[in-house]
Amino acid sequence: MKTPWDKPFEYLKVIGTPVENRSGIFPVSAVKKVFLEVYLLSLFTIHFFKEVVRPPYNFNELIKQSYLIGYKSLSLVGITAFIMGVVLTIQTRPTLTEVGAGAWLPAMVAVSIIREIGPAITALLCAGRVGSGIGSELAIMKTTEQIDAMKLAGINPFKFVVVTRILAASLMIPLLVIFADAASLYGSYLAVSMKGDISFHLYCLQVFQKLTFTDVLPAFIKTFFFGFAIGLIGCYQGYNAEEGNRGIGKAANSAVVIASFMIFVLDIVAVQITGLFI
Amino acid sequence: MRTNTTNKTLLESAPDNGQPGDSVLEIEHLRKSFGNNYVLKDITLRVAKGENLVVLGKSGTGKTVLIKCMVGLIAPDEGRVMVLGKHIFDLDEEELNTLRVKIGFLFQGGALYDSMTVKENLEFLLRRQLRTRSGAATQSMVEEALYSVGLADAIDKMPSALSVSMRKRVGLARTLILRPAIMFYDEPTSGLDPITSREISRLIMEVQEKYNTSSVIVTHDIECARITANRILIIHNGMCAAEGSYSELVNSADKLVRSFFEQ
Numbered sequence: 001m002k003t004p005w006d007k008p009f010e011y012l013k014v015i016g017t018p019v020e021n022r023s024g025i026f027p028v029s030a031v032k033k034v035f036l037e038v039y040l041l042s043l044f045t046i047h048f049f050k051e052v053v054r055p056p057y058n059f060n061e062l063i064k065q066s067y068l069i070g071y072k073s074l075s076l077v078g079i080t081a082f083i084m085g086v087v088l089t090i091q092t093r094p095t096l097t098e099v100g101a102g103a104w105l106p107a108m109v110a111v112s113i114i115r116e117i118g119p120a121i122t123a124l125l126c127a128g129r130v131g132s133g134i135g136s137e138l139a140i141m142k143t144t145e146q147i148d149a150m151k152l153a154g155i156n157p158f159k160f161v162v163v164t165r166i167l168a169a170s171l172m173i174p175l176l177v178i179f180a181d182a183a184s185l186y187g188s189y190l191a192v193s194m195k196g197d198i199s200f201h202l203y204c205l206q207v208f209q210k211l212t213f214t215d216v217l218p219a220f221i222k223t224f225f226f227g228f229a230i231g232l233i234g235c236y237q238g239y240n241a242e243e244g245n246r247g248i249g250k251a252a253n254s255a256v257v258i259a260s261f262m263i264f265v266l267d268i269v270a271v272q273i274t275g276l277f278i
Numbered sequence: 279m280r281t282n283t284t285n286k287t288l289l290e291s292a293p294d295n296g297q298p299g300d301s302v303l304e305i306e307h308l309r310k311s312f313g314n315n316y317v318l319k320d321i322t323l324r325v326a327k328g329e330n331l332v333v334l335g336k337s338g339t340g341k342t343v344l345i346k347c348m349v350g351l352i353a354p355d356e357g358r359v360m361v362l363g364k365h366i367f368d369l370d371e372e373e374l375n376t377l378r379v380k381i382g383f384l385f386q387g388g389a390l391y392d393s394m395t396v397k398e399n400l401e402f403l404l405r406r407q408l409r410t411r412s413g414a415a416t417q418s419m420v421e422e423a424l425y426s427v428g429l430a431d432a433i434d435k436m437p438s439a440l441s442v443s444m445r446k447r448v449g450l451a452r453t454l455i456l457r458p459a460i461m462f463y464d465e466p467t468s469g470l471d472p473i474t475s476r477e478i479s480r481l482i483m484e485v486q487e488k489y490n491t492s493s494v495i496v497t498h499d500i501e502c503a504r505i506t507a508n509r510i511l512i513i514h515n516g517m518c519a520a521e522g523s524y525s526e527l528v529n530s531a532d533k534l535v536r537s538f539f540e541q
Contacts, residue, residue: 140392148351149389153403154375 044236048166051159061164069130069165070172074179076129077122081180084121085187088112093195106203107210109188114211115219118181120267123226126173127259131234134165135255138238139248147239162239166231173227174220214278222270226263233259300327301360302460302492303348308357310343317343318354319516325460330486330493332503334538335513341496342386344513345464348494349383350374362459382453382461382491386468388445390437396424396448397433400455423451426488427481443474447481454485461485463495467502479505500539512538 089109096102138161141147150157189203234255241251303325310318317340325331335341346352348359350366359366364377390399400420424430427447437445446466453461466482467475479502486493495506503510504524512520512527512535520527520535528539 144387144392145385145389146391148346149383149385149391151351152349152378152381152383153406154378155406156371 040240041232041236044239045232047158048163048232051156051163052167054159056159058160058164061160062167065164065168066172069126069168070175073126073129073172073176077125077176077180078183080121080125081118081183082187084117085109085113085184085189086191088117088184089188089191093191103206106188106192106198106206110185110207110211111215113184113188114181114215116267118184119177119219119223119226120263122177122180123173123223123230123263124260126169126176126227127230127263128256130169130173131230131255131259132252134169134231134234135238135241136248136252138162138235139241139251142239142241143243143248158239162235165235166228169231169234170224170227173230174223177220177223177226214274218270218274218278222266225266225270229262229266230259233262301325302327302362303331303494304358304360305348306358308344308347308354308359310340310347310352310354317516318347321357321513321516321518323511323518323521325492325494327492328486328490330482330495330506330508332507332510333494333496333513334500334503334510335496335498337498339513340516341498341513342464345462345494345496349378349381349462379456380459382456382458384446384449384453384461384463384466386465387442388437388449390440390445390448390452392437394437395433396429396435396437396440399437399448400424400452403452403455419455423455424448426454426485427451442469443478446470446478450481450485454489457489458491461491461493463493463497465497465499466495467497467499472501475499475502476505478502482506 089105092109092112093102093105096105096108138147141161147157147161150160185207189198189200192198192203237251237255237258241247301324303323305321305323308318308321309316321344323331333341333344343352347354347357348361348366350359350361353367361377362380364373366374366377369377390396391402394402397420400423401416404416404419420433421430424433427450429444429447429451432440432444432448437448440448461482463482467478470478479499482493482495482502483506485491493506495502497503507524510522510524510527511518514534520530520532522530527535530536
């Protein structure tokens with residue numbers, strides 16, 4: 001029995017698109033290739049949602065991937081976010097001071113970080129680290145026949161390799177964003193306190209007095225979609241990579257580029273949707 | 279020894295290698311192409327229980343495609359593949375997974391899961407297939423499998439720390455741990471020096487004797503074929519070109535057959 005993902009080109013033949021395979025044996029225009037990739041990614045996504053609800057559930061592998069994606073990214077995300085908090089505060093201070101709104105500095109930086117800077121920077125960092133890691137790892141597994149070995153062992157490789165990684169990314173990226181926001185705010189506090197005598201308690205009061213539900217919740221929700229996109233694109237590129245070193249490199253590179261682009265697209269969609277309700 | 283000089287499929291009137299119903303693998307009129315590249319044009323073969331069949335052919339003749347069709351990894355364009363009495367491409371997912379437990383496959387590079395240690399590679403299969411949770415039971419089976427391939431000391435090593443030969447041995451241990459009824463070897467001696475190649479070939483024979491498996495070995499290594507084969511099938515231009523024992527083929531008058539065995 002073949003799943004739809006095993007024979008996607010059967011569907012293509014039904015709708016009349018004469019494409020043989022992705023490696024370009026038959027010449028395909030660039031526009032057609034884009035539509036083809038969107039179609040295949042859609043099939044991949046649908047197959048993910050079918051497999052994620054079907055047992056058996058690979059909890060051990062999910063925990064392992066969550067550790068690799070979440071815990072192993074903490075230092076990179078934390079340091080980068082801390083620096084962003086410091087830089088943002090230092091860059092914003094002169095303008096606010098000029099207009100006599102220097103007291104608003106902690107609140108304004110905090111809103112920027114929570115709403116946009118934290119989620120976007122964290123997601124872009126993870127697109128590079130996690131996305132390329134997943135893409136190259138799966139491409140290597142395909143090249144070294146580990147995927148085939150799983151099939152012959154009676155293990156569903158899509159469930160074991162793809163579903164776990166996408167779920168782990170979807171769960172860990174939001175947590176990383178929370179950590180990044182905290183690191184950023186602490187960096188901002190240090191930058192604020194460099195120029196003036198402000199206690200951490202006072203800084204937090206100024207920050208949380210101005211933060212509202214509409215600042216926090218939409219930003220947090222969109223991070224799940226960022227994580228999903230990073231995991232999905234990384235897995236798609238790696239699972240369908242051409243075999244060989246060239247395919248591995250291409251999978252890693254494509255995972256980063258496409259995931260980064262998707263993050264911006266999702267961000268603008270999130271902003272528009274948020275604007276409808278708020 | 280039989281040669282195919284008329285481009286007809288071989289073995290149409292081949293002598294039985296066992297009683298009817300004793301075959302573990304039957305392939306009839308298998309065809310596979312990739313675009314305009316017709317890799318397998320018409321393959322028919324049968325493997326009897328307890329037999330080692332070596333599929334010999336030059337590089338690029340479709341041996342790996344053939345062996346992957348045998349285990350259902352690649353779907354042929356036409357033809358029938360029966361493994362242990364089941365039509366492999368007519369099975370649903372659950373039936374296919376049940377059948378695959380009885381099949382062992384040694385990949386060319388071993389295909390070890392490189393994020394797991396040797397022990398975890400072997401335990402992974404046991405826990406998945408046998409649903410066993412007893413640590414002592416799995417430990418015992420893992421140690422026995424590694425001992426049978428001479429790598430008991432490598433139990434806690436990562437695949438990256440193993441040589442090519444060691445990875446193949448661990449890959450072999452991983453397939454043997456479930457006691458398969460039929461083993462498939464994809465170029466088991468590729469990338470190895472002659473001495474290590476002979477060791478792997480002898481190990482294949484030991485495995486067959488110890489576990490009473492049948493085997494299909496795809497290779498271009500003549501020495502491996504000499505050591506392991508009960509019967510050799512030569513593939514040329516996507517078709518079965520000749521079939522017989524090693525001694526029959528070595529003494530063949532056919533020019534194509536002789537070209538494989540010339541020093």
